[in-house]
Amino acid sequence: MTNDKAAPASGSIMVVGGGIAGLTTALEAAEVGYEVFLVEKNPYLGGRVAQLNQYFPKLCPPTCGLEINFRRIKDNPRIKVFTLAEVEKVNGTPGNYNVSVKINPRYVNSNCTCCGDCAQACQSEVSDEYNFGMSKTKGAYLPFEMAFPAKYVISPQVIGTDDAEKIKEACKYDAVDLDMQAKTMDLAVGAIVWATGWEPYDAHRIDNLGFGQYDNIITNMMLERLASKSGPTGGKIQRPSDDKAPESVAFVQCAGSRDENHLPYCSYICCMASLKHATYIREQYPDTKVYIFYIDIRSPGDRYEKFYKKIKEDENVFFIKGKVAEVSEDPNTKNITVVAENAVTGEKTHQTVDMAVLATGMQPTVANAKLPADLKVSEDGFLINDYAKGGQFAAGCAVKPLDVISSNQNATGMALKAIQTLVKR
Known part of the structure; x- marks a missing residue:
C-alpha cells in the first residue's frame, strides 16, 4: 500500500512585511504548526494600521486588533520576528529557498525594559x-x-x-549597545509571502493641489495622526499654521488617483476614509462645516453604503460632485480656497476653508522599491501572483488596494497557498 498522506516538504515560511496582512499570514501559518520567519523593515510591527486613529468596520482604534495579534505572536514559539530587517537576496525554487536577510542595528538589546x-x-x-x-x-x-x-x-x-x-x-540595564552592527543571515524556507504593503502617494508630486506649498493643506494619513490621542497634538484636530480649531474643512477626493499622470487606478478606500474623517471632525467640532469634493463616491458593500447614507444626513457635511482643479491661499489668513467645476450644475465652485485634506491614494511599496526576487509586477507596482509557478505569493495591499477586512481575508488565503507549497503528496 502507498501512503498518500500529506507530509511537509519544509516546515518554514517567510513572511515579508509586518503589517496587518503579514501578521495574519504569519499567525495563520504558525497556528497550524509551521515555523514562520516574520521580516519587517521598521523597528516595530503593525504597519499602516498602527498609524490609524480608527479603522472600519467598527471604527475601533488599532489597539483593538493589534494587541490581540501581538499577544498571539508573543505566545507562539513557532514565529521568529526580525525587525529593522530587509530581504537582500532570494535563491532557489518552491519548497527550497535560501534567503539572505540584513538586520540593521537597533542599538538596543533584549535587556530593554521600556523604562524610558x-x-x-x-x-x-x-x-x-x-x-x-x-x-x-x-x-x-x-x-x-x-x-x-x-x-x-x-x-x-x-x-x-x-x-x-x-x-x-x-541605561541601568546595560541595554544600550552603541557598537551594534548590521548583520546578514541566511534562512532556508519552503515558501515566501510578500506582504510588503502600501505607502501614501507623495502629495508633493501633485502640482496643482498645493501640498508643501501651503501650510493648511494636509493629507488623509496626516489627519489620522492628528485625530489620534497618540499623535502630535494629542488627538486634537487643528490646522498647522496657527493650531486653530478649523471652522471649515474641504476634502479633495482622488488626489493623485484615477489620474494618468499619477495613479491611474482607484485606491478603493479613499472615499470611505474621508467619510470616516468627517466623523472625526464633527465629533470634535459640532459646528464645523465639511465639504467633500468628489468624482463619485465609492462605498462598496451594504455596511459601507449605510455609513455613507448616515454621513449624507449630516446637515453640516456638503458633497460637491466635481474634481478639484486648483487651490490657493490667502497669505493673510492662511485660509485655503478650493476651485472645482460642479459636475451637476456646470458652475465653477470656489470654496474657502480653514483647512484642506488631500485624499491621497495607496501606492504599493514595491512601486518605489524593487524586490530582490523573481516576481511578476504590474505597471503600477502591484505584485501579481503566479499560482502555477508557486512558492512565492503576495498578500494584502501588495496585490491591490484593500481595506483591513479584505487584507485579512486575502492574507489567510495566501497562508494556505504557502502551506500547500510545503506539502508533498
Whole structure:
C-alpha cells in the first residue's frame, strides 16, 4: 500500500512585511504548526494600521486588533520576528529557498525594559516619521505606545555624538549597545509571502493641489495622526499654521488617483476614509462645516453604503460632485480656497476653508522599491501572483488596494497557498 498522506516538504515560511496582512499570514501559518520567519523593515510591527486613529468596520482604534495579534505572536514559539530587517537576496525554487536577510542595528538589546530613561537623557531630536514629520521625537524613542517588540530604538543620527554616550550612561540595564552592527543571515524556507504593503502617494508630486506649498493643506494619513490621542497634538484636530480649531474643512477626493499622470487606478478606500474623517471632525467640532469634493463616491458593500447614507444626513457635511482643479491661499489668513467645476450644475465652485485634506491614494511599496526576487509586477507596482509557478505569493495591499477586512481575508488565503507549497503528496 502507498501512503498518500500529506507530509511537509519544509516546515518554514517567510513572511515579508509586518503589517496587518503579514501578521495574519504569519499567525495563520504558525497556528497550524509551521515555523514562520516574520521580516519587517521598521523597528516595530503593525504597519499602516498602527498609524490609524480608527479603522472600519467598527471604527475601533488599532489597539483593538493589534494587541490581540501581538499577544498571539508573543505566545507562539513557532514565529521568529526580525525587525529593522530587509530581504537582500532570494535563491532557489518552491519548497527550497535560501534567503539572505540584513538586520540593521537597533542599538538596543533584549535587556530593554521600556523604562524610558534613555529618552529622558537624550537631548537631540529627530523628525518623527511615524507622525509623517509633523512632530519631533527624541533620538532614543519608543515608536508608539504599544509598539511590538516593546523595546526602544536609538536613531542612527545620534550614534557617534555626545548624546549617544549620555543615553548609554542613563541605561541601568546595560541595554544600550552603541557598537551594534548590521548583520546578514541566511534562512532556508519552503515558501515566501510578500506582504510588503502600501505607502501614501507623495502629495508633493501633485502640482496643482498645493501640498508643501501651503501650510493648511494636509493629507488623509496626516489627519489620522492628528485625530489620534497618540499623535502630535494629542488627538486634537487643528490646522498647522496657527493650531486653530478649523471652522471649515474641504476634502479633495482622488488626489493623485484615477489620474494618468499619477495613479491611474482607484485606491478603493479613499472615499470611505474621508467619510470616516468627517466623523472625526464633527465629533470634535459640532459646528464645523465639511465639504467633500468628489468624482463619485465609492462605498462598496451594504455596511459601507449605510455609513455613507448616515454621513449624507449630516446637515453640516456638503458633497460637491466635481474634481478639484486648483487651490490657493490667502497669505493673510492662511485660509485655503478650493476651485472645482460642479459636475451637476456646470458652475465653477470656489470654496474657502480653514483647512484642506488631500485624499491621497495607496501606492504599493514595491512601486518605489524593487524586490530582490523573481516576481511578476504590474505597471503600477502591484505584485501579481503566479499560482502555477508557486512558492512565492503576495498578500494584502501588495496585490491591490484593500481595506483591513479584505487584507485579512486575502492574507489567510495566501497562508494556505504557502502551506500547500510545503506539502508533498
